């Protein structure tokens with residue numbers, strides 16, 4: 808089974824199972840990762856915002872126009888921001904790493 812990693816707001820890394828076909832938002836909810844996802848994936852909020860690791864960002868399908876519009880409303884938007892409910896796990900995304908927005912950088916640099 809693919810895995811993915813959430814980097815939480817305190818900088819800790821949480822590696823979890825990432826079943827094929829589930830969204831990053833659904834996986835977060837299954838694993839008690841603190842992403843809200845208020846609209847349950849219907850592109851009507853931006854509370855499922857995650858910051859994707861730069862190397863992974865290149866491998867994702869491009870965001871739809873609706874996703875881009877919603878992302879503009881997200882708090883703490885970055886160049887590699889996406890909406891977690893729109894990221895669906897495939898084999899190619901095994902190891903996907905995303906950071907919860909507002910995280911403080913890890914103090915453990917070495």
Ligand code: FES
Nearest residue numbers: 844846848855892
């Ligand atoms: S859960 Fe609302 S846009 Fe993703």
